[in-house]
Amino acid sequence: MLANVRSCALKGIDGFEVMTEVDIAPGLPTLSVVGLPDAEVKESKDRVSAAIRNSGFDFPMRRITINLSPAELRKSGTQFDLAMAVGILAASGEISANAIEKLKKLVFLGELALDGTLRPCAGILPMLISTKDKYTAVIPPDNLLEGKTSGANFITPRTLRDLINWLEGQISDETVTVSFVPPEEEDTQNLLDFSDVKGQAVAKRALEIAAAGGHNVLMIGLPGTGKSMLAKRFPGILPPLSDEEMLEITKIYSVCNLIGAARRLTRRPFRDPHHTVSDVALIGGGSTPKPGEVSLAHNGVLFLDEFAEFSRTTLEVLRQPLENGKVTISRAKETVTFPARFTLIAAMNPCPCGNLGSLHTPCTCTPMQIRRYQNKISGPLLDRIDLTVHLNPVAYGDWNKPAEGETSAQIRSRVMAARKIQQKRFAGTSTTANAFMTQKQIKKFCSLPDGADRILEAAMRKFGLSARSLDKVLKTARTIADLEGKENIENTHLIEVLQYRPLDRKGVPDL
Amino acid sequence: MSISAQERLARIRINAFLYFRADWLARLIDIFGSAEEILKQDAQTLAREAQMNPSTAAHFLRDAFAINPEEELEKTEKYGGQILVPEDEQYPQALRDSKEPPIALYVLGKLPQNKACIGMVGTRKITAYGRRAANTLATGLAEAGAVIVSGLARGVDSECHAAAVRLHKPTVAVIGTGIGRCYPPENRELGRAILQYDGAIISELPFNKPPNAFHFPRRNRLIAALSEVVVVIEGEVKSGALITAKLALEMGKDVLAVPGPIDSPQSGGPNHLIQDGAGVVTSVKDIINYIPQPQLFNLQAPCEKEQGQMPQEGLTELEQKVLEQIGSGELSADQVVEALNLSVPEVAGALFELEVKGLLTCNAGLYAKNKF
Numbered sequence: 001m002l003a004n005v006r007s008c009a010l011k012g013i014d015g016f017e018v019m020t021e022v023d024i025a026p027g028l029p030t031l032s033v034v035g036l037p038d039a040e041v042k043e044s045k046d047r048v049s050a051a052i053r054n055s056g057f058d059f060p061m062r063r064i065t066i067n068l069s070p071a072e073l074r075k076s077g078t079q080f081d082l083a084m085a086v087g088i089l090a091a092s093g094e095i096s097a098n099a100i101e102k103l104k105k106l107v108f109l110g111e112l113a114l115d116g117t118l119r120p121c122a123g124i125l126p127m128l129i130s131t132k133d134k135y136t137a138v139i140p141p142d143n144l145l146e147g148k149t150s151g152a153n154f155i156t157p158r159t160l161r162d163l164i165n166w167l168e169g170q171i172s173d174e175t176v177t178v179s180f181v182p183p184e185e186e187d188t189q190n191l192l193d194f195s196d197v198k199g200q201a202v203a204k205r206a207l208e209i210a211a212a213g214g215h216n217v218l219m220i221g222l223p224g225t226g227k228s229m230l231a232k233r234f235p236g237i238l239p240p241l242s243d244e245e246m247l248e249i250t251k252i253y254s255v256c257n258l259i260g261a262a263r264r265l266t267r268r269p270f271r272d273p274h275h276t277v278s279d280v281a282l283i284g285g286g287s288t289p290k291p292g293e294v295s296l297a298h299n300g301v302l303f304l305d306e307f308a309e310f311s312r313t314t315l316e317v318l319r320q321p322l323e324n325g326k327v328t329i330s331r332a333k334e335t336v337t338f339p340a341r342f343t344l345i346a347a348m349n350p351c352p353c354g355n356l357g358s359l360h361t362p363c364t365c366t367p368m369q370i371r372r373y374q375n376k377i378s379g380p381l382l383d384r385i386d387l388t389v390h391l392n393p394v395a396y397g398d399w400n401k402p403a404e405g406e407t408s409a410q411i412r413s414r415v416m417a418a419r420k421i422q423q424k425r426f427a428g429t430s431t432t433a434n435a436f437m438t439q440k441q442i443k444k445f446c447s448l449p450d451g452a453d454r455i456l457e458a459a460m461r462k463f464g465l466s467a468r469s470l471d472k473v474l475k476t477a478r479t480i481a482d483l484e485g486k487e488n489i490e491n492t493h494l495i496e497v498l499q500y501r502p503l504d505r506k507g508v509p510d511l
Numbered sequence: 512m513s514i515s516a517q518e519r520l521a522r523i524r525i526n527a528f529l530y531f532r533a534d535w536l537a538r539l540i541d542i543f544g545s546a547e548e549i550l551k552q553d554a555q556t557l558a559r560e561a562q563m564n565p566s567t568a569a570h571f572l573r574d575a576f577a578i579n580p581e582e583e584l585e586k587t588e589k590y591g592g593q594i595l596v597p598e599d600e601q602y603p604q605a606l607r608d609s610k611e612p613p614i615a616l617y618v619l620g621k622l623p624q625n626k627a628c629i630g631m632v633g634t635r636k637i638t639a640y641g642r643r644a645a646n647t648l649a650t651g652l653a654e655a656g657a658v659i660v661s662g663l664a665r666g667v668d669s670e671c672h673a674a675a676v677r678l679h680k681p682t683v684a685v686i687g688t689g690i691g692r693c694y695p696p697e698n699r700e701l702g703r704a705i706l707q708y709d710g711a712i713i714s715e716l717p718f719n720k721p722p723n724a725f726h727f728p729r730r731n732r733l734i735a736a737l738s739e740v741v742v743v744i745e746g747e748v749k750s751g752a753l754i755t756a757k758l759a760l761e762m763g764k765d766v767l768a769v770p771g772p773i774d775s776p777q778s779g780g781p782n783h784l785i786q787d788g789a790g791v792v793t794s795v796k797d798i799i800n801y802i803p804q805p806q807l808f809n810l811q812a813p814c815e816k817e818q819g820q821m822p823q824e825g826l827t828e829l830e831q832k833v834l835e836q837i838g839s840g841e842l843s844a845d846q847v848v849e850a851l852n853l854s855v856p857e858v859a860g861a862l863f864e865l866e867v868k869g870l871l872t873c874n875a876g877l878y879a880k881n882k883f
Contacts, residue, residue: 199845199849200845201845201848201849201855202843202844202845202848202855203845205855205856220875220876221876350875350876356875357874357875357876357877359841362775362776363636366635366636367635367636367665367666389876390843390844390875390876390877391845391876392843392845392846392876392877455863458867462866462867480856492856492860493856495856495859495860495863495864496855496856496859496860498859498863499844499855499859499862499863509642509646509669509670509673509674509701510673510677510869511673511676511677511700511701511704
């Protein structure tokens with residue numbers, strides 16, 4: 001007997017339909033899975049046979065062949081368990097013809113426990129999105145949140161037995177649908193506020209500019225000057241996520257099976273991988289490519305603390321996502337693209353011992369060590385960082401003062417006003433913020449004011465500003481102008497941007 | 512007195528043996544009559560006649576024949592330089608009079624004639640205070656017409672050379688590599704500017720010799736020998752700057768020191784020197800007063816203006832205020848914002864203008880004045 005049951009698999013962060021074809025023929029009892037299954041798919045057969053027996057059905061003692069079609073695409077994940085189990089039951093005649101007729105309108109996603117309970121699995125959201133117009137889905141109850149997010153029709157039976165009973169029409173739709181209780185929204189908005197940070201006016205201003213224009217920031221400062229504190233508060237001044245953005249990041253988190261951890265993805269992600277992170281963990285990859293930290297930070301913030309401690313190759317792989325807002329991973333079999341448009345907030349010490357510029361503890365590094373440390377951040381990478389700020393220790397007097405700075409909400413309202421201007425400016429193009437302007441757009445929107453020549457000439461002479469970094473000065477100046485609601489860039493804007501210039505690489509006195 | 516072309520080539524050869532002091536090499540020349548004669552000997556004869564260890568003698572000959580003197584000359588001349596021996600007229604008298612004159616001196620640019628030479632040495636890890644002192648003193652001295660002799664290293668050396676170059680005045684860099692190299696590499700532009708404004712870059716090392724720790728104390732003796740007085744600006748208690756000071760004292764030259772904060776490791780060296788009786792420098796005049804009469808030439812003692820505030824014409828009120836706030840300390844932009852109760856863009860504007868005007872330097876986010 002033959003049965004066809006629909007399921008789904010993932011390619012990158014998009015789902016595609018997979019037909020699970022089950023054939024049962026006379027012969028020695030075996031179960032083989034074909035159609036490029038990965039190891040976890042091959043293991044399905046043991047879970048499926050146990051789940052079928054423990055749900056009170058007979059497992060056919062015959063030769064079973066399962067084909068996952070299209071057979072040329074690699075398949076991974078544990079979501080095929082359910083489709084295989086239903087297929088075997090259908091092919092062995094355990095369920096009625098009526099129920100089999102119903103299968104045509106359904107898509108089955110879910111992992112099975114040995115006792116027949118449905119367990120959650122990764123990537124449910126993109127798979128639901130790919131099939132939602134055509135079929136009703138069967139998903140595990142624990143993936144309910146994703147089902148709601150996708151907008152698809154679905155049921156959530158607790159066990160394989162419940163599912164079969166429902167197919168047979170013995171129990172109603174309601175019994176196999178868990179009711180949706182929206183998870184409590186955690187009020188983290190007010191937990192981390194910019195007004196907690198004392199002093200550091202320059203760094204706060206730089207972060208405001210970064211939030212307003214989507215610019216990347218490098219913070220250099222002694223240990224304990226508040227680099228991490230500022231970075232953690234940065235998502236709070238970003239504009240709220242649009243529905244489209246929310247769906248994008250939820251898809252990525254779904255593929256990585258992180259929905260539970262992130263609860264509701266209505267807030268911008270904040271990822272802070274440790275500096276020992278591997279290239280693959282940061283950028284994504286693996287034999288079946290999975291999104292890395294840069295994609296998990298999509299539409300949010302990637303915070304790299306101890307920036308200079310990351311291995312050089314790890315830092316270099318950041319260049320593609322910083323440039324294009326996506327990561328392309330090529331394998332012999334396939335090429336997948338993950339979105340990765342994030343704001344990079346990097347933080348580092350000024351020197352290996354961490355005391356350069358401290359007024360209390362002398363730095364014990366040699367000039368060569370300092371150079372080597374700072375040079376770990378390559379020029380091309382620095383070129384993609386628009387703002388660099390130096391943080392100095394907060395004096396005791398400041399530390400003791402009650403917080404009285406601006407709140408995140410105040411800053412956020414200015415950021416949103418600036419973003420609005422940008423939305424209008426870039427309407428109809430793929431550019432979303434000033435930081436992502438193309439050459440053409442820079443020409444069009446960043447005309448220089450009178451007297452700018454003198455400033456830029458002085459900056460080139462004094463600070464070693466390269467012609468190449470001129471573009472980022474213009475983009476950032478555009479953002480400052482937007483924050484002030486000005487039509488054109490003014491000289492004061494340019495000068496302020498130069499305040500956030502990168503590390504002094506010259507190290508020699510002016511001539 | 513001049514020497515033959517062959518002898519000059521031979522001198523360049525024996526000069527390449529860096530494990531002997533220059534006066535020992537001179538003694539070898541004395542024993543054998545000429546450098547050419549030395550190179551004709553085999554290792555055994557050399558060892559016997561000069562009472563050397565035979566293996567040292569073999570090493571000596573190996574090093575001497577390892578370099579190609581014609582090529583050394585050709586390369587030096589290609590850069591517009593020359594290789595001087597003590598018999599040459601242009602060879603600096605100060606070196607000829609020293610205890611250890613280099614056997615061969617590679618010179619790029621013009622050596623100063625009839626000018627007071629002041630050695631200015633100090634740490635590579637310069638502090639804002641050191642930068643201010645180096646800048647103020649070197650500018651004052653160069654203005655007065657003195658030639659600053661230093662080592663083209665990072666930190667104090669670079670600041671002193673750069674101060675002279677900014678005034679388009681000659682300065683002499685005695686370097687610890689061959690003249691065909693630039694060390695540290697970031698000083699390439701500075702080296703070029705020194706030559707452009709009639710200064711000189713000199714070294715006794717073979718043309719392409721890379722830097723090596725033991726080259727530097729050797730080059731320090733040349734700085735001490737070329738200078739009438741040596742000014743130590745900053746340096747730790749055990750540092751190259753103090754080696755130069757010690758060598759200068761041994762040569763009977765005056766050593767002056769710029770006093771510094773007692774808790775700054777970089778001022779440990781100069782403070783220590785002052786304890787031992789070195790002259791205290793608080794102004795350009797203090798230095799000029801120490802130069803012996805015959806070497807004063809036409810040095811113009813500066814008028815008193817450099818003692819007061821630096822000229823501050825053309826500053827806006829805001830810039831003036833920011834400058835005053837920074838005073839003699841090091842402040843971050845944050846601290847200026849806080850202290851003056853201004854906005855970040857306002858302070859950024861003032862700091863930018865002050866930096867462009869050369870009144871401030873920003874290092875690791877801290878702003879400090881360039882001059883007193």
